[in-house]
Amino acid sequence: ADIISTVEFNYTGDLLATGDKGGRVVIFQREQETKSRPLSRGEYNVYSTFQSHEPEFDYLKSLEIEEKINKIRWLPQQNAAHFLLSTNDKTIKLWKISERDKRAEGYNLKDEDGRLREPFRVTELRVPTLKPMDLMVEASPRRTFANAHTYHINSISVNSDYATYLSADDLRINLWHLEVTNRSFNIVDIKPANMEELTEVITAAEFHPHHCNVFVYSSSKGTIRLCDMRSSALCDQHSKFFEEPEDPSSRSFFSEIISSISDVKFSHSGRYMMTRDYLSVKVWDLNMENRPVETYQVHEYLRSKLCSLYENDCIFDKFECCWNGSDSTIMTGSYNNFFRTFERESHRDVTLEASRESSKPRAVLKPRKVCTSGKRKKDEITVDSLDFNKKILHTAWHPTENIIAVAATNNLYLFQEKVN
Amino acid sequence: MFVRGLKRKCFDGEEDIEGTLAGIKAIPSYNLQRQSLLDMSLVKLQLCHMLVEPNLCRSVLIANTVRQIQEEMTQDGTWQMINTQSTGQASLDRLVSTDILCRSSRDQAEGKHVPAYSTFNKDFESDQAQDSSETMSTAPSVQAPRNLQSNVWEMENPQENKGNFQKSLDQIFETLENKSPNSVEDLFSEVDNSYYDLDTMLTGMMSNTKMGHCDSLETFSSPTNTASNSNCKSDLNDLDHIVEILVES
Numbered sequence: 001a002d003i004i005s006t007v008e009f010n011y012t013g014d015l016l017a018t019g020d021k022g023g024r025v026v027i028f029q030r031e032q033e034t035k036s037r038p039l040s041r042g043e044y045n046v047y048s049t050f051q052s053h054e055p056e057f058d059y060l061k062s063l064e065i066e067e068k069i070n071k072i073r074w075l076p077q078q079n080a081a082h083f084l085l086s087t088n089d090k091t092i093k094l095w096k097i098s099e100r101d102k103r104a105e106g107y108n109l110k111d112e113d114g115r116l117r118e119p120f121r122v123t124e125l126r127v128p129t130l131k132p133m134d135l136m137v138e139a140s141p142r143r144t145f146a147n148a149h150t151y152h153i154n155s156i157s158v159n160s161d162y163a164t165y166l167s168a169d170d171l172r173i174n175l176w177h178l179e180v181t182n183r184s185f186n187i188v189d190i191k192p193a194n195m196e197e198l199t200e201v202i203t204a205a206e207f208h209p210h211h212c213n214v215f216v217y218s219s220s221k222g223t224i225r226l227c228d229m230r231s232s233a234l235c236d237q238h239s240k241f242f243e244e245p246e247d248p249s250s251r252s253f254f255s256e257i258i259s260s261i262s263d264v265k266f267s268h269s270g271r272y273m274m275t276r277d278y279l280s281v282k283v284w285d286l287n288m289e290n291r292p293v294e295t296y297q298v299h300e301y302l303r304s305k306l307c308s309l310y311e312n313d314c315i316f317d318k319f320e321c322c323w324n325g326s327d328s329t330i331m332t333g334s335y336n337n338f339f340r341t342f343e344r345e346s347h348r349d350v351t352l353e354a355s356r357e358s359s360k361p362r363a364v365l366k367p368r369k370v371c372t373s374g375k376r377k378k379d380e381i382t383v384d385s386l387d388f389n390k391k392i393l394h395t396a397w398h399p400t401e402n403i404i405a406v407a408a409t410n411n412l413y414l415f416q417e418k419v420n
Numbered sequence: 421m422f423v424r425g426l427k428r429k430c431f432d433g434e435e436d437i438e439g440t441l442a443g444i445k446a447i448p449s450y451n452l453q454r455q456s457l458l459d460m461s462l463v464k465l466q467l468c469h470m471l472v473e474p475n476l477c478r479s480v481l482i483a484n485t486v487r488q489i490q491e492e493m494t495q496d497g498t499w500q501m502i503n504t505q506s507t508g509q510a511s512l513d514r515l516v517s518t519d520i521l522c523r524s525s526r527d528q529a530e531g532k533h534v535p536a537y538s539t540f541n542k543d544f545e546s547d548q549a550q551d552s553s554e555t556m557s558t559a560p561s562v563q564a565p566r567n568l569q570s571n572v573w574e575m576e577n578p579q580e581n582k583g584n585f586q587k588s589l590d591q592i593f594e595t596l597e598n599k600s601p602n603s604v605e606d607l608f609s610e611v612d613n614s615y616y617d618l619d620t621m622l623t624g625m626m627s628n629t630k631m632g633h634c635d636s637l638e639t640f641s642s643p644t645n646t647a648s649n650s651n652c653k654s655d656l657n658d659l660d661h662i663v664e665i666l667v668e669s
Contacts (some may be wrong), residue, residue: 064483089473151476170476177514199484201477220477253488257481316478317585375629 004407006394010074010082016044016405017084019069024052025086025139026414027097042403042416047099050139053088056306065090071156073165075178083142084132089289092167094143094178100136105130113292116376130315148174155205163211166221168205168217172401180260184246187235188217203318204264211270214239218275222259226286232289242284244291254306254315267327268399280305281332281342286333296342296349299334301372301383312390325400333392335380337408354392354406354413454489463485 009016016028029207037160042160056065065368066089075083081098106128110116151169158165165173166187168342173188192198201220208214212227225238246255258278265282271291275282279300282292298319302309311316314335321332325359333339334351342349358367371380394407464482 066473099532152473198480202479203477253454253485256484256488260477260481307457310457311466315476316475316481 002398004394004412005068005070005409006072007396007407007412008072008074008084009396009398009403009405011076011322011399012086013400013403015047015074015082016396017072017074017086017412018405019072020164021054021066021068022053023051023067023069023088025052025069025084025095027137044414048137048139051093051112052093052095052141053091056090063224070153073158075158076162078162083160085156087153087156087167090146090149092153092176093141094145094147095139096142097139101133101204102130103133105131117383122142123165128346135268143178145176145181145184154203157205157207157215158209159212160210163219164212166205166207166215168202169261170201172216173202173205173215173235176222185233187229187233189234191235196303203261206273207265208267209268216264216266218264219245220260221256222277222299224261224264224273224275224284240289242289242292244282250303253304257310257315258306262300263320265321265323267323268325269327272317272327274321275324276332277318278315278317278319280377281321281330283330283344290371294344296330296340298332298340299370301370305383315320316392317393319391319393320395322395322397324331324397324402329397331397331404332397333406334393335388335391336386337392338370338408339392339395354408354411354414354415356392356411359415361366365415454493458486458489458493461489 002022002024003364004018004020007016007020008018008145014030016030017404018028018034020026025048026046027048031043031045042358052069053067055067057063057064063140068088069089072084072086075085075094077083081096082306084095084097086093087097087238104111106126108117108125110126121420126256145167149167149169149172151171153167153169155168156165157168163179166178167176167184168188171189171191172186175187177323188202190200190202199221202203203218203220205215207215208216208290214226215229216224216226218224222243224242227235227274228239229235231237231239261275261277263276264273273284273286275284275292276298279302281296282299283294283296284292307314319333321330323330328345330342331339331341337353337355338351339350340349351370352365353359353368358360369377371377371381371382376382388408392406392408396405398404404415406415407415461482465479465486
């Protein structure tokens with residue numbers, strides 16, 4: 001199994017898609033509760049697997065283009081089929097996933113095995129009939145959106161108009177129409193005329209969940225810009241600029257690197273947005289630009305280890321974050337296969353571990369604790385014994401229920417709230 | 421497994437100025453750490469340059485860090501301090517008041533004056549380039565990686581360092597823009613495959629440089645660790661060669 005690089009529930013939560021480093025997409029479907037298997041509700045089983053992207057070679061630049069799936073975003077379901085967008089560094093594809101559980105029999109012009117019948121053998125006309133067959137799930141690429149990005153795509157976001165979507169790379173954001181593959185509109189361009197002057201890149205972008213003219217993008221300097229597409233065709237001028245003033249007492253050579261935002265997500269309500277930087281998660285009120293309304297420390301004990309984390313490149317890890325359906329809780333990953341959830345109202349937070357040893361099926365997860373000072377209590381883990389190769393970068397929360405998907409390197413864990 | 425801990429080791433006895441002024445033990449430690457951070461960053465940037473797909477965000481962040489260090493070092497007058505070790509008194513206060521590398525200043529009692537990073541001036545950078553091109557000696561630019569190899573704790577000719585990494589920074593961004601296939605092929609024809617693996621490369625370099633802190637990268641690297649240590653010397657020679665190619669192209 002390959003390293004999972006993205007995890008995403010669809011709008012109903014019945015389907016869960018994962019993308020991996022090998023360019024494959026695996027979709028899981030939630031089992032329906034049945035009388036014969038009352039405990040099966042909540043289980044997700046493989047529904048479809050397909051190869052979304054293949055490695056490519058850019059001959060002009062002598063560069064290999066990785067097939068790793070950077071992001072998957074579902075489209076809202078409009079008919080029996082499901083649609084999703086998946087992207088690697090350069091190309092976005094629209095996939096249709098459809099079910100086939102019937103097949104037609106009794107064709108006039110071809111045999112049962114598909115071969116054309118000899119015309120003289122057709123002695124009578126009959127109407128083909130539909131017969132049931134084993135369920136087959138087919139994935140077919142419907143659109144390929146290519147050649148619009150010079151730099152690596154880090155985000156895609158479907159607009160609330162369900163007709164357009166944006167794709168963002170390090171320096172530019174493009175707007176696409178789902179039906180049109182040969183043209184996209186550039187809406188943000190922060191590339192300087194002289195590349196030597198480059199000091200800031202785009203790290204993530206997302207459309208507002210309700211206002212189809214509004215989107216945000218985050219930068220490597222820890223800022224978020226909100227743009228309104230009605231104001232101008234090229235949204236280089238932002239409508240709102242979100243930045244927290246720096247705390248001078250904690251300034252170090254690593255301040256900028258750890259302030260770089262790795263993920264930005266609007267709340268379901270559309271009133272707030274959440275950003276993830278290296279050590280913390282911040283919740284912003286869209287009406288207040290000068291500072292976040294809430295800040296949660298994910299792993300503050302790493303602040304004194306930044307030099308080592310810089311050396312081994314862990315400081316550049318891009319963690320994602322997500323909201324639960326009601327926006328009351330937020331979740332993000334950490335190291336040692338730990339992930340954390342923060343309840344906003346009660347300020348309760350918990351650290352959990354996604355690993356085989358610590359999670360038996362149907363067992364309640366035990367909260368974990370990292371020992372930050374002096375004497376280690378029983379069951380606590382010291383900072384020095386954390387495994388920095390086991391990082392949880394991708395997590396997803398079911399849109400309506402308390403079911404979470406956690407990607408731990410090449411394993412996918414699904415946890416559910418215990419219902420008595 | 422993670423590093424064994426980030427104890428600040430006191431580099432007693434490595435500097436002649438020890439004992440001349442009270443509290444001066446902290447200063448060589450900070451300078452050396454800052455220098456080692458600078459060297460580490462340059463290695464990372466050069467490796468970015470050599471890898472097939474440089475991650476632009478990472479390169480930009482590392483380059484910004486390098487610029488910060490350069491700015492602070494020049495503001496502190498560190499260059500002068502190295503050359504006139506016996507009269508280090510004037511710079512003492514300013515050095516003490518700047519932040520220690522990895523430690524949050526909540527741990528320190530001193531009040532801080534924050535260097536004005538945000539006012540980084542592009543003119544300043546171009547002045548720097550002019551100065552260093554005038555004063556740079558004729559020694560080949562492989563001096564910069566030679567520093568990384570074995571003399572991390574010794575202060576090599578700082579003027580060369582300034583000019584070299586200024587050039588490196590510019591080159592890196594230019595080359596990110598306009599990759600010329602010929603030079604890339606030249607690079608790859610000479611380079612050992614272990615360069616593709618950043619961990620292996622850094623492990624090889626770091627274990628050679630005997631860093632006092634931030635060591636045990638070995639714990640992070642793949643099982644090829646022991647092999648790469650023995651390839652160290654040849655890797656470092658290759659690095660010289662590559663830097664020559666970079667400079668000439």
